[in-house]
Amino acid sequence: MDGHDRGAKVIASLLKEAGMEVVYLGMYQMPEDIIKAALEEDADVIGVSYLSGEHLVFTPQIIKEMKKKGLNDVLLVGGGVIPPEDIPALKKMGINEVFVAGSLTHPIVEYIESHVRKR
Amino acid sequence: MEETIQKILAGDRRTAGRLITRLEDGEDWGREVMKRLYPRTGRAMTLGLTGAGGSGKSSLLNHLIQRFRQMGKSVGVIAVDPSSPFSGGAFLGDRIRIQHHTRDDGVYIRSMASRGYLGGLARATTEVLRVMEAMGFDVVMVETLGAGQDEIDVIRLVQTCLLVITPSMGDEIQALKAGIMEIGDIFVLNKSDLDGATQALRSIEAVLSLKAFKQGEWEPRVISTVATSGEGIGDLMEGIMAHQDFLHNSEAMEQAAFQRVEQELGLIFRDELERVIFKGLKGTGKKRRYIRSIIDGKSDPYTVIEEILETFLRRR
Numbered sequence: 001m002d003g004h005d006r007g008a009k010v011i012a013s014l015l016k017e018a019g020m021e022v023v024y025l026g027m028y029q030m031p032e033d034i035i036k037a038a039l040e041e042d043a044d045v046i047g048v049s050y051l052s053g054e055h056l057v058f059t060p061q062i063i064k065e066m067k068k069k070g071l072n073d074v075l076l077v078g079g080g081v082i083p084p085e086d087i088p089a090l091k092k093m094g095i096n097e098v099f100v101a102g103s104l105t106h107p108i109v110e111y112i113e114s115h116v117r118k119r
Numbered sequence: 120m121e122e123t124i125q126k127i128l129a130g131d132r133r134t135a136g137r138l139i140t141r142l143e144d145g146e147d148w149g150r151e152v153m154k155r156l157y158p159r160t161g162r163a164m165t166l167g168l169t170g171a172g173g174s175g176k177s178s179l180l181n182h183l184i185q186r187f188r189q190m191g192k193s194v195g196v197i198a199v200d201p202s203s204p205f206s207g208g209a210f211l212g213d214r215i216r217i218q219h220h221t222r223d224d225g226v227y228i229r230s231m232a233s234r235g236y237l238g239g240l241a242r243a244t245t246e247v248l249r250v251m252e253a254m255g256f257d258v259v260m261v262e263t264l265g266a267g268q269d270e271i272d273v274i275r276l277v278q279t280c281l282l283v284i285t286p287s288m289g290d291e292i293q294a295l296k297a298g299i300m301e302i303g304d305i306f307v308l309n310k311s312d313l314d315g316a317t318q319a320l321r322s323i324e325a326v327l328s329l330k331a332f333k334q335g336e337w338e339p340r341v342i343s344t345v346a347t348s349g350e351g352i353g354d355l356m357e358g359i360m361a362h363q364d365f366l367h368n369s370e371a372m373e374q375a376a377f378q379r380v381e382q383e384l385g386l387i388f389r390d391e392l393e394r395v396i397f398k399g400l401k402g403t404g405k406k407r408r409y410i411r412s413i414i415d416g417k418s419d420p421y422t423v424i425e426e427i428l429e430t431f432l433r434r435r
Contacts, residue, residue: 012210013210015208016203016206016208016209016210017203017205017206017208018206018208019206019207019208020208021202021208021209021211021232022208022209022210022211023211023214023230024210024211024212024214024215025214025215026212026214026215026218030222032222033222036132036222037214037228039132039133039136040132040135040136040227040228040229041136041211041229041230042136042137042139042140069133070133
């Protein structure tokens, strides 16, 4: 109702301004949707924005689905409303990096550029 | 490469995803793959959707996918969005409106950024359409980017082209008069529940009525829809099928295939020429020197190109 996709959209436009091609999927995406899109679009990076505390539930599902489809060289980055104390757990699950609300753009762009698979 | 070709022919999405990226990047390898895939293409029903941004192309596309899926047809979709001329980046948002089918394995959607290519498509769209045909999709739909200007390349690329207009575009309809006949096989007046729809419908029909159609020529249909509610989608499908029937029962299908290959040939020719010629200049600093000499008034672009071509042809 109040534009909960605002953060994801802002990040998407900032990445676009940094010269990246961003496929925006919109809200309420399930892990299977995300992975199918990443596969079809040949994404180098998957960015997931969490809002209502579902990060610990969906992250392992996304990673499982990524492994199943062989997306091992695709970077997985998370963000949104994530308590800092959950970050170690997320990284242990296999998420590559987490940028919580309030992150500056520059480090995100820099992180992606230096960690993305080489073409 | 053999493995890639076999996987594409078997409809493997991951492989297709990778191949498309390499085609977008213009890699030599991609061209070799295309040579092998080409004979397996040309059998799908191909549709194009063009029209200004916000006219509802993606929403209509969503309905059409649904209809084709109900008929048991597999569907490939290519959605083109503009690249930023400043950063080179792009926001590709067409998947948002094609939500219902994102998990359906009978649907393959690929977004493409135009990367500065004009005409409403991306440079590699022609190739991606061929890839989707080789993958065996029954129907492949191409949605152009929506600047509302000259997204006309799609007409020659696909068999049936839909031009989407809205009632608020009355002036555009007037402006389109000159070329409107050539743009669409079907005119879709979307958002036809808005004020001014009747008037818009009349003005499209008026424009169309100005043309004297030859015997055996397709007369474009005008179909009103409301993509948000699904109203008129049945009529639209009927119109698409009628146009397809027309193509199959006339010489028009052959003409469409001819136009497509003609456009393809021109495209590959220009691409290849530029690639081959500039490859020789790469890393030599010559291009820089040429530009410098033009700026300094010692030469001009025409002379420079003539020189480059002459050197190239002599070397051959």
